[in-house]
Amino acid sequence: DGGITQSPKYLFRKEGQNVTLSCEQNLNHDAMYWYRQDPGQGLRLIYYSQIVNDFQKGDIAEGYSVSREKKESFPLTVTSAQKNPTAFYLCASSAQGGEQFFGPGTRLTVL
Amino acid sequence: QKEVEQNSGPLSVPEGAIASLNCTYSDRGSQSFFWYRQYSGKSPELIMFIYSNGDKEDGRFTAQLNKASQYVSLLIRDSQPSDSATYLCAVTDAGGTSYGKLTFGQGTILTVHP
Numbered sequence: 001d002g003g004i005t006q007s008p009k010y011l012f013r014k015e016g017q018n019v020t021l022s023c024e025q026n027l028n029h030d031a032m033y034w035y036r037q038d039p040g041q042g043l044r045l046i047y048y049s050q051i052v053n054d055f056q057k058g059d060i061a062e063g064y065s066v067s068r069e070k071k072e073s074f075p076l077t078v079t080s081a082q083k084n085p086t087a088f089y090l091c092a093s094s095a096q097g098g099e100q101f102f103g104p105g106t107r108l109t110v111l
Numbered sequence: 112q113k114e115v116e117q118n119s120g121p122l123s124v125p126e127g128a129i130a131s132l133n134c135t136y137s138d139r140g141s142q143s144f145f146w147y148r149q150y151s152g153k154s155p156e157l158i159m160f161i162y163s164n165g166d167k168e169d170g171r172f173t174a175q176l177n178k179a180s181q182y183v184s185l186l187i188r189d190s191q192p193s194d195s196a197t198y199l200c201a202v203t204d205a206g207g208t209s210y211g212k213l214t215f216g217q218g219t220i221l222t223v224h225p
Contacts, residue, residue, distance in 0.1 A: 033212075042115075042199060042215035043155070058212065090154055099145060100201075100213060102154040 003027070004103035006091050011108045013078065013085060021076045021106045023091035030096060032074035036060060037088040049074055078108065086110045113138045115202050117216035126225050130187040134200030134216055137181070143211060144176055144183045147199040149218070155199055159185060190223040197221070 004025045013019045025032065031050045035043040045058030049068040063082025068074055074093075078085045086109050092100040114137040124130045132146075143162050147155035161167045161174040161183065173186040183202075187194055197218040205211025 040217075042217045043201075043213075044215075045212055048212060094211070099157050099160050100211075101157060102147075105154045 006103040016080045023074045025093045029093035031094045033092040034076045035090045113214045115216040117219045121220035123222045130190045132185040134183045136202045140204045141202045145201040146185045149197045
């Protein structure tokens with residue numbers, strides 16, 4: 001069954017703590033993306049990667065970091081530098097010239 | 112700054128009616144246009160995409176694109192209560208051989224009442 005998985009579904013972070021969100025896809029897509037969605041808002045791009053070992057900043061990259069060591073995996077770390085991290089985080093992937101498909105999301109809450 | 116604007120909601124229509132969702136975009140270089148449906152608490156689901164001027168129909172959904180007016184719309188015919196969701200318009204300047212960064216609108220909440 002092809003698709004995109006994200007874990008965990010819910011995540012709680014204490015002040016000053018780094019947390020890592022997982023994203024895995026078995027669609028053989030080259031490109032992967034991380035978005036953030038705040039209540040009542042559209043999606044904003046954090047980071048994206050078009051090829052292994054390469055990634056680019058999106059519109060709101062400050063306080064976040066990523067890695068792309070494998071084609072299937074694109075984890076996102078929310079660092080303590082991100083002052084307002086409470087949001088719904090969505091991972092997506094796409095083939096060349098194709099549509100983006102989303103994982104189920106991770107809801108992050110700062111305690 | 113590329114912008115995508117959607118008609119402000121919420122939009123409420125009776126069951127069986129046509130729901131019309133509108134979107135305008137600022138980047139004239141935009142080439143691909145997408146409509147996503149997002150149920151409350153869930154991730155976006157792609158329902159339509161359109162690349163060329165004109166209409167594209169898929170079941171009860173019709174996407175309409177007018178690049179000269181920088182306008183894209185989604186019509187939902189015979190609306191059902193299960194269509195109640197937030198609809199997100201997304202735009203990219205990527206063509207067929209590249210990878211696109213999507214710019215999303217803020218979404219329009221649609222409610223279909225029995």
